[in-house]
């Protein structure tokens with residue numbers, strides 16, 4: 138099934154991207170997804186170029202560059218499993234070097250960045266994060282997210298990186314930063330490890346499959362580059378966190394469930410933590426464009442529960458921890474079910490991420506499970522790889538009657 142899906146995918150991307158330039162009025166009269174026969178154009182010109190229009194840039198630059206995007210606290214676990222409180226600091230930076238060139242299909246981080254952030258702004262954002270949390274009072278962990286690679290010098294000034302690494306180490310906080318695999322060089326990883334020994338580097342691998350990385354995610358690196366980065370982190374005794382995306386675009390619900398379950402098993406052997414991010418639709422991205430055209434629907438919450446159940450035995454006997462945070466869970470633009478069971482299922486998934494106890498899913502149930510199972514069955518019988526799925530909210534009879 139999967140070979141078929143991937144084989145079909147590159148053609149579909151071509152058609153979808155081609156069709157995306159058709160005006161909405163024309164789309165209504167055409168087959169939409171098949172395009173208008175004109176030459177396909179690059180994602181870059183559809184998504185990134187409009188986002189770099191003077192209006193868009195001036196809107197982004199209206200944000201205060203001296204303050205971080207947000208700072209919040211959540212329950213977490215330290216590397217040894219001790220429960221703790223973690224502070225998350227999301228900074229307003231120049232953004233991701235990969236986005237400047239191209240960018241991942243689902244990533245809306247660029248909505249929070251601005252081109253003119255100075256070194257002084259970066260220091261001032263860090264001071265503001267410390268002030269607002271009283272120097273991370275009550276926290277044992279801090280996640281410093283820069284909408285790109287923390288230790289990439291073109292994105293973030295090295296002096297600022299050094300300050301964050303050293304200060305968090307001096308405060309005894311476990312630090313988590315994010316990186317792209319190809320930005321991990323032996324010199325840089327050694328440099329990071331000298332300043333904050335034992336910190337965690339999270340890499341958004343998204344999929345353990347080079348075709349998916351290329352055609353569904355547009356990730357900008359390969360699984361081979363990820364393996365090389367993991368080796369560097371291990372050699373420097375840093376911790377490895379791996380992000381996977383659940384249901385990238387151009388993939389059905391059934392394929393997403395099967396593939397992500399397999400990827401968890403494969404990448405957990407090389408990771409201290411695997412964090413599965415169910416797709417949520419971020420503004421002005423390729424996925425947003427598909428979603429607004431009715432060509433993509435975010436995953437079911439039931440699929441996430443099923444994925445955990447299928448992976449549980451193997452993961453619980455390994456050293457690796459699995460975490461799932463359904464951003465916008467229960468909402469139409471995030472992983473969702475029928476609307477009446479969503480809160481309970483999201484809460485169980487969130488609890489599982491902290492407790493790692495499969496018992497969190499006991500007693501969950503809803504009539505929409507049948508709808509979900511039917512969709513999985515169809516996905517695995519018919520070659521429909523786009524992941525559109527039917528609308529899940531409202532009276533099932535009305536949904537069947539809907540055009």
Ligand code: SF4
Pocket residue numbers: 233234235236240241244245246284285317341356
């Ligand atoms: S590498 Fe990360 S920050 Fe950069 S475009 Fe992809 S998801 Fe976004």
Ligand SMILES: [Zn+2]
Pocket residue numbers: 474475476477478479503504505506
């Ligand atoms: Zn339900």
